[in-house]
Each structure stands twice: as structure tokens, then as C-alpha cells.
Amino acid sequence: MSTNQTTDWNALDTDIFRQTVRAFFEQNYPAEMRYPKTRLRWAEIKDWYMTLSKKGWVAPSWPQVYGGMGLSPEKLIVFIEEQERWGVGRAPDMGITMIGPLLIQYGSEEQQQKYLPKIIQGENIWCQGYSEPNAGSDLASLRTDAVEDGDDFIINGQKTWTTLAQDATHIFLLARTDKTVKKQEGISFLLADFTTPGITVRPIRNIAGHEEFCEVFFENVRVPKANLVGGLNQGWGIAKALLGFERIFLGSPKQSQYALSRVEEAAHALGLFGDQGFVDRYTQLQLDVADLSALYVRFVEQVKRGEKLGPDVSMLKVWAAETFSRLANLLVEITGGSGAVAGDIEVNGKKIDVLTSFYNARPATIYGGSSEIQRNILAASVLQLRS
Amino acid sequence: MTSDYLDTERQDNMRMLAESAQTFAIKVSPLTRARGLRGSASGFDRDFWGKLAEQGWTGLLIPEVFSGYGQGFGEMAAVVSALATQVAPEPVVPALVFASRVIENTGNGDLQQQLLASIVAGELIPGVAWQEELAGLQVNLMANAVVAAPTNSGIQLTGEKHHVRPGADCDGFVVTAKQGNDLSLWWVPANAAGVKVKSVALADDTSEASVHFNGVMLDESQCLAQGDAAMVAFTRAYDEALVMTSVELLALQKAMLNMTLEYLRTRVQFGKPIGSFQALQHRAVDLLIQQELTSSVLSQALVMLDDGDTNALERSAMASRIKARASDAGLLLARESIQLHGAIGFTDEYDLGLYVQRALVLSAWLGNGLAQRRRYALIASLSI
Numbered sequence: 001m002s003t004n005q006t007t008d009w010n011a012l013d014t015d016i017f018r019q020t021v022r023a024f025f026e027q028n029y030p031a032e033m034r035y036p037k038t039r040l041r042w043a044e045i046k047d048w049y050m051t052l053s054k055k056g057w058v059a060p061s062w063p064q065v066y067g068g069m070g071l072s073p074e075k076l077i078v079f080i081e082e083q084e085r086w087g088v089g090r091a092p093d094m095g096i097t098m099i100g101p102l103l104i105q106y107g108s109e110e111q112q113q114k115y116l117p118k119i120i121q122g123e124n125i126w127c128q129g130y131s132e133p134n135a136g137s138d139l140a141s142l143r144t145d146a147v148e149d150g151d152d153f154i155i156n157g158q159k160t161w162t163t164l165a166q167d168a169t170h171i172f173l174l175a176r177t178d179k180t181v182k183k184q185e186g187i188s189f190l191l192a193d194f195t196t197p198g199i200t201v202r203p204i205r206n207i208a209g210h211e212e213f214c215e216v217f218f219e220n221v222r223v224p225k226a227n228l229v230g231g232l233n234q235g236w237g238i239a240k241a242l243l244g245f246e247r248i249f250l251g252s253p254k255q256s257q258y259a260l261s262r263v264e265e266a267a268h269a270l271g272l273f274g275d276q277g278f279v280d281r282y283t284q285l286q287l288d289v290a291d292l293s294a295l296y297v298r299f300v301e302q303v304k305r306g307e308k309l310g311p312d313v314s315m316l317k318v319w320a321a322e323t324f325s326r327l328a329n330l331l332v333e334i335t336g337g338s339g340a341v342a343g344d345i346e347v348n349g350k351k352i353d354v355l356t357s358f359y360n361a362r363p364a365t366i367y368g369g370s371s372e373i374q375r376n377i378l379a380a381s382v383l384q385l386r387s
Numbered sequence: 388m389t390s391d392y393l394d395t396e397r398q399d400n401m402r403m404l405a406e407s408a409q410t411f412a413i414k415v416s417p418l419t420r421a422r423g424l425r426g427s428a429s430g431f432d433r434d435f436w437g438k439l440a441e442q443g444w445t446g447l448l449i450p451e452v453f454s455g456y457g458q459g460f461g462e463m464a465a466v467v468s469a470l471a472t473q474v475a476p477e478p479v480v481p482a483l484v485f486a487s488r489v490i491e492n493t494g495n496g497d498l499q500q501q502l503l504a505s506i507v508a509g510e511l512i513p514g515v516a517w518q519e520e521l522a523g524l525q526v527n528l529m530a531n532a533v534v535a536a537p538t539n540s541g542i543q544l545t546g547e548k549h550h551v552r553p554g555a556d557c558d559g560f561v562v563t564a565k566q567g568n569d570l571s572l573w574w575v576p577a578n579a580a581g582v583k584v585k586s587v588a589l590a591d592d593t594s595e596a597s598v599h600f601n602g603v604m605l606d607e608s609q610c611l612a613q614g615d616a617a618m619v620a621f622t623r624a625y626d627e628a629l630v631m632t633s634v635e636l637l638a639l640q641k642a643m644l645n646m647t648l649e650y651l652r653t654r655v656q657f658g659k660p661i662g663s664f665q666a667l668q669h670r671a672v673d674l675l676i677q678q679e680l681t682s683s684v685l686s687q688a689l690v691m692l693d694d695g696d697t698n699a700l701e702r703s704a705m706a707s708r709i710k711a712r713a714s715d716a717g718l719l720l721a722r723e724s725i726q727l728h729g730a731i732g733f734t735d736e737y738d739l740g741l742y743v744q745r746a747l748v749l750s751a752w753l754g755n756g757l758a759q760r761r762r763y764a765l766i767a768s769l770s771i
Contacts, residue, residue, distance in 0.1 A: 282764075283764040286767070287711060287763065294683040295683045380668075383672065
């Protein structure tokens, strides 16, 4: 059993806490899985998830009464920084990062008791059913509907871009429960078990050749009303509330720092540091990454002071994703004629993976709200430019 | 810019200083003053300089032992920012940061005492004469073409420096010179025999100067520092000037973005405010992002300058990094603000031009974005 209920992590000195977390990752996380090139599947990362679970560390942000570590924002940032530093792969973690905190805040006691322990124990794996074929950036126009029928809802429709749904046991989804009101006001937040009849999951192969996201079809899927989270038609507000604190991690500089180190390695192998044209571009990107860190620190400090993040955090996501993208583009460009080789190329005895960053950079500017949507948010809510 | 300081009492003081500096600048230095000084002989106003001295701002950074107020860079930034927002043409950073800090960083007690006291009193406006290339992209802090060489009658200073600000009505120069194989720093009054100042008009109607030292005789008492001590003192002041120029550039960025946003919200075409068009909104957001990157890096840079323990290479890297961001973001804001305004933004009558022209001057001064990135790359390669 974990030591969570007895350890007050927040009382620990930050440096000592950091050392503790670091030491645990370094000693326990499998070396061959550091900095995975793609999202890890449940089968690959399960053992690590269970290691964290046994340690009591699988849900760092949850309150201790629910089996979490109860970390303050400041300590949570340290925890995540250490994960990133050591290149710890991300498990299918929608249960930990999204539905868990949401149930803690909005769920009934019954829902909390039913679902939270199974997330901690790695028994239930959750995925997020938000996007639909015709509701992407305009998410509120979603059409999957849930019709009341006695003690149940009957769900019909389709979700898409559902990350790692093929590994999930459960899905939380937004569904339309009232078609007569303003689109944001007729949406409810529902839970569904994947063993319920009528649910079909079909993986989608992406251009990198991986099956990281899926389509999920609902055909007369009957879920009990007990699976409604929050009130009827309150789903939009609940889903939006989740977007607060987590958004900052989409703006972490780690992805760009890692890509920069790949560019640097490749440039050394290619002998490009004697080329002023390259060096000028490299330095510019190096500073884009450094300055991204400064912007990140600013929002992190805001969180640490206990302040809520405002809509301005969108600029962090834009700059992080677009800087990463520019670095990925540069790697393709400097490898010239080998810029289209699938897998590693070998230059002067050094292996260079040209395309993984390029492929990873494509969704980075799309998921979590595309760069264009982030700019819409910034224009409306920060610059007060109304459409 | 104040929130990165851990000392909350200091934060409060800086906020108060910023407010009083803004109030002062708006009242005493409206944009009409900046506009009115264009085309005047020196491009700035010595009476206004006297008012800065009355406020205590000419001595803000100067330690109390030299009759100043011993405040930090965070405090100085509050004043610099307020004046830059009003496009005040007085050479605050060139004289009160760059030149003053070289003098303060050196070890010549008597000369230091005398010069700094005059600076605090608002009686002396110094500049730094260090650049030898007219259009280089390499930041070279070592002097080569300007030489301090022994002759039968004493040490003689020969050679030419460029891009010296202020370019007119400057009372004297801190001059970097090569002496043997070393750098040396000298104080040379503008009226010394053999000094010839050629003013060069700048985009914002202030000026810089090319200063020719034609066998200027130097007395040992004019020497501020020599050798390693000179390079250390000069590099530090240069870095500090980069950061404080970035403070000015950020103030200009903010002023330009505010003007542009106001225009986007109120200018109606096709029956709607043009700021309702997504193409323009997204361009405005990109300007915001550059402004906030500048602001975030600048906060860290100021804290670093005020932290006495900072390693010199780290400080130089940070100074070049912030000047690169501030310069390029400043130019981007300038160009895009004109474009988003349309033709009105290109007229002399409209105040946007005042900011644009100052941004051009400050982004080029001390080394533009590209030059600073090259310096950063060089420092990064040294730090490994």
C-alpha cells in the first residue's frame, strides 16, 4: 500500500522533493523507454503505471483521500518537470489528468467511489470523447445525442480523434441532450463503459504509420442516468473547467528543447556549425526555445502563487507548438536529400531520425485547440477584438 | 516587470516609482514635446534633463557613495520605461546607464567621484565612444582602430568611433582604446583639443555621432581602467545598456500595439470594425506574442542584473538574448502597426510614426537582432 496518507509532500523542501522524485524515476523507469518517439500503448507502459500506482504516485495532483499525492501546484510542476527531464513516457492518462479531477470536483459520491479507485489501480483506462467529424474547432456544435429513456440515456453518434481509445475500458463524452437551446446549453457530460453493447472502436492510422487515435461509434448505446456527471445540460461548463491548469503543460518547453538537441546533434554530424547561414537560423531557434522557457516560467509562477490562469495562457501553447514545428522543419531541411527517409539515416557514424519530429509537430499545432483557435481566443479575450 | 523580484516590499516600491514616473512623463513629456523637439539643434532638451535631475533620476542607479540614490535596475527600468512610452528624446540610457555604468564599474576614484557627482546633478551628459565599424554585424568590444599610444609628449589618442549617442550636445566621452594589446578606457571631454564630432541624423530626429580623435593628448588622470579591468567594466556596462535599451523597446512595442488595437476596434470598413476580421485578429495576436516574449525574458534579465552574483558569461548571454528579442519584436511591431493602420499609419502627422522611428533607432543601436544572436552564439560556444 502507498505511503500517501502519511506523507505531507507539500511540507517537504522543494529541492528535497525534487531529488526524491528524480531518484525514483532514475532508479525505476526503464531506460529503453526514455524519450519514446510516439505515444506508448497501454501494453508497453502498463508496468510503469503499476509501479507508480504501488508507490502511490500515479495521481500526483489528486487529493490524498482519493489516493493521490495531494501535490500543490508548485510541487506538481516539479513532479512533471522531473518526468520530462528523464523522458518518462506518457501512459494513456486521461483517467488521471482529466476524468479523475473532474469527478472529484463535479461527480457524485457514488461516481467517485465507483471510478476513482479503479483509475488508481490501473483497472480502468479512460479516453476522451469530445471531437466529432463535424465538430472539431467548433466543438460546441457536436451532434452525438443522448435521449432520456426511463432510467437510461440512449446514445447515438460518432466521436473521432479519440486518443488511444483502443486501449481504453471507458470513455467520457459530451453529448447533446437538448436541441432546442443555444448549442453550448444543450450538452451533457456522460460516462460509458466500453463493454456496453453498441459501441465500436476503430483505430485510425496516421501519416506516421501509427494508430494513436480512433473513431468511436455509438449505436443505441444504453447508459444509466447514474452516468451523468453534473447536471443535465451542464456538460459544456464542466468540460471547459477542465481546461484550466492542464493547459499550461501543452506549453512546456521540453518538446522544443528535445527537438533542438536533435537538430544540434544532426548539425554536428553534418558539419553545419561552420555554415553561417545555418548558424544564424539555429541561433534564432535556440533563442525562440530559450524565450519560450521564460514565457513558460511566467505562467508557472502565476500558478505557484495560487492564481488562476487566464485566456492569455493560449499564447504559450501557440509559441510552444509553433517553435517545435519550426525546429522539426529545420531538421528536414538540413538533411537535404535524406529529408524523406523513413527511419534513421546515418551520417558520419551518427544516427539521425529525421521524420519523427516532423510527424509529431503536425498534431502539436492542432490538438488541445489548434493554433488558429488559440489565436481566436487571444484576439477575443485578451485583445478585446470582437468578431 | 516587477513580479520576478522575490522581495515584495521592493516590488511595491518599484510599482510606486513606476506610477510616479508615468504620471510625470505624461504630464511633463507629452508626445507634442517629442514632436516639437524634432529638428532642434541637439534633438533633446537640457532643461528637461534638469527636471530629471530634480526627480533624482539622473542619480537613480548611482551608488550613495557617489552622491546617487543607489537603486537597482528594476527601479531604473520603471523610469526608462515611462520616458520611452512618451518617446522622450533625452539620452537616458546612453548617458545614465551605459556611460555612467562604465565609469562606476571602473576604479579611478577621483575621476569617478567627480564625473558621477556631475551626472547626478544633471550637469554632465556623457556618451560612450566604442564602435569602430559603421555597419558590422559582429559585436566587438575590443578597440582596434582607436589607439592610445605613448609619444614624447605623453599618451595620444587617435582614431574614429561611430554610433555614439547622444550625437550632439554630449559633454564628454568614455572612449575605448587599444593600448599595447589591451583595452583601456579614457574620459575625454567633448571640448578637448583634437576631438571632432560629426553628428549623424537618425530616423527619430535625434542624432548619433562619429567622433574623430585626432591626436588627443591624454593625461593619466583621465584613464578609467586598463587591461582586464577595463574589459570587465566595459562588458558589464554594455550588457546593462542592452537590457535597458530593451526596456525602452518593450515600452515602444506596448505603445504601438495599444494604438493599433484601438484603431482595429474603432476603424469601420465594410460596415464593421476592421478588428472583427480574423485575418487581422491573428496578425494582432502574433504581435502580442512577441511583446509578451520580450516582457517575459526582460523580467528575468532585470532580476539577473540586480543579482550581484551573476556569472559574467551568463549575463552577457542574457543581455544579447533580450536585445535580440526586443529589437526584432520592436521592428515587427513597427512594420505591422503601419500595415494594420493603412495609409494613416504612414503619415508624419499621426503619432505612430514617433514610435516607429524610435524603434528603428533603438533596434539598431548597440547591435541589432542578428548581431546580438551572433554574439549569443559565440558566448554559448565559450560557456560549454
